[in-house]
Amino acid sequence: MTCEQLLDTVKTNIYHDSLALIAYNSDFTDSVFENMRKKLYEPFSEPQFIVDGTKITTDSIMSIYTSSIDAARSYIPSFNLTLDAQGTATDGSVTIKILNVDSSLVMDSIFTIIAVCQDSVEGILKHGFNYVCRSLFSFPISVPYADSTDTTLTFTHAYPLEKLHAVAFIQNLKQSSIQYLKVYQAATVQFQAP
Numbered sequence: 001m002t003c004e005q006l007l008d009t010v011k012t013n014i015y016h017d018s019l020a021l022i023a024y025n026s027d028f029t030d031s032v033f034e035n036m037r038k039k040l041y042e043p044f045s046e047p048q049f050i051v052d053g054t055k056i057t058t059d060s061i062m063s064i065y066t067s068s069i070d071a072a073r074s075y076i077p078s079f080n081l082t083l084d085a086q087g088t089a090t091d092g093s094v095t096i097k098i099l100n101v102d103s104s105l106v107m108d109s110i111f112t113i114i115a116v117c118q119d120s121v122e123g124i125l126k127h128g129f130n131y132v133c134r135s136l137f138s139f140p141i142s143v144p145y146a147d148s149t150d151t152t153l154t155f156t157h158a159y160p161l162e163k164l165h166a167v168a169f170i171q172n173l174k175q176s177s178i179q180y181l182k183v184y185q186a187a188t189v190q191f192q193a194p
Contacts, residue, residue: 004023004129004130006062006065007021007023007065007130007131008130009062010062010065010066010069014066015069017188018073019069019188020167020169020186020187020188021117021130021131021167021188022115022117022131022133022167023117023129023130023131023132023133024133051068051069051071051072072183077101077102077184077185078100078101078102078105078170078184078185079098079099079100079101079102079143079170079184079185080098080099080101080185081096081097081098081099081168081170081185081186081187082096082097082187083095083096083097083166083168083187083188083189084096084189085164085165085166085189085190085191085192086191086192086193086194087157087161087164087191087192087193087194088161088193088194089161090156090157090158091154091155091156091157092116092154092155092156092157092161092164092191093152093153093154093155094114094116094152094153094166094168095150095151095152096112096114096150096151096152096168096187097148097149097150098112098141098143098148098149098150098151098170099143099146099147099148100143100144100145100146100147100148101145101146102145102184103145103146105145105184107141107142107143107144108172108174109140109172109173109174110140110141110142110170110171110172110173110184111138111139111140111141111170111171111172111173112138112139112140112141112151112168112169112170113136113137113138113168113169113170113171114136114137114138114153114166114167114168115133115135115136115137115166115167115168116133116134116135116136116137116155116157116164116165116166117131117132117133117134117164117165117166117167118132118134118159118160118163118164119131119132119163119165120163134157134159134164135155135157137153137155139151141170161191161193162191164190164191165188165189165190165191166188166189166191167186167187167188168186168187168188169183169184169185169186169187170183170184170185170186171183171184172184
């Protein structure tokens with residue numbers, strides 16, 4: 001079973017919509033996006049399985065995937081996220097509300113990262129890539145404990161709306177090694193027509 005097939009199985013049969021997946025596939029990206037991804041996850045080789053900012057393995061082994069995901073899901077999140085994604089055939093918007101629920105969190109080098117992903121992307125040798133990241137946006141946040149912020153980002157696209165979803169996550173980008181790029185919370189939502 002390939003990495004893509006294993007992740008499809010894990011999401012579809014075990015975690016459903018409670019698991020946010022992003023597939024960074026260099027065959028489907030432009031240089032601007034690729035440079036941003038490299039800043040997040042360098043050194044990077046495909047395939048890699050990264051959970052909450054920490055590289056787990058390059059192997060496709062179900063037990064490693066599920067145990068790593070279960071461990072990450074056991075953490076108490078530092079933020080509550082509400083995510084909404086709307087779009088037309090050419091334009092999209094993602095609205096995110098971020099509530100800080102961690103009184104001990106130091107708001108230093110904390111970023112919100114939003115990925116616009118597409119399912120069922122046709123490849124040259126393979127068919128049906130899912131969770132393929134088509135666009136990646138980021139911005140720094142500083143939200144005091146018990147406070148919230150709302151942000152809407154808009155963009156243009158040329159992808160089928162019914163195959164798009166947004167994944168948002170909040171990550172500490174202070175450390176230079178991926179082993180320490182803590183993800184504090186993530187959410188995913190399907191795009192809807194307005």
